[in-house]
Amino acid sequence: MKSLFALAYAVALVACAEGDAKTKMLDDRTAAISAYGYSDESHTDVTQTMFNEASRQALARGYRYFQVLQAKVSTSIGAVRQSSATPSASDVQSHRSITIPAEGRPRGNMLVRFHKAGEISPDQPGIFDAQKVLR
Helix, strand or coil: CHHHHHHHHHHHHHHHCCCEEEEEECCCCEEEEEEECCCCCCHHHHHHHHHHHHHHHHHHCCCCEEEEEEEEEEEEECCEEEEECCCCHHHHHHCCCCCCCCCCEEEEEEEEEEECECCECCCCCCEEEHHHHCC
8 A cells, every 4th residue: 555655656756747738739730838837937938837737738649759849938927928949959958047037937839740651861950769768
């Protein structure tokens, strides 16, 4: 019983470690992904949440790659709005972040297109391997 409780607790901690993301399919290959973090998370955390969601959606639909068509991450703090430019792969991989006040809540939107292996060159800029993102 203790091990079952410990497993449930560990799963709950992992689930809380990432912000929330939602996906709306615009057609069979294109998705709009929105995500938000918690007040102690940075823009990079929200960006990683969106990349993870895009990867999960790609793999669940039988695609290997996704292409970021458009992305924006911002923080709403009352009437003040902080924004960062479209996040790049190096931003995600190097864990660059923008620190935000505790009251702020980072949000992001990303438009992606899914591709199967062989349909697109994975070496092109803006193309991400869904399996590698989730490692």
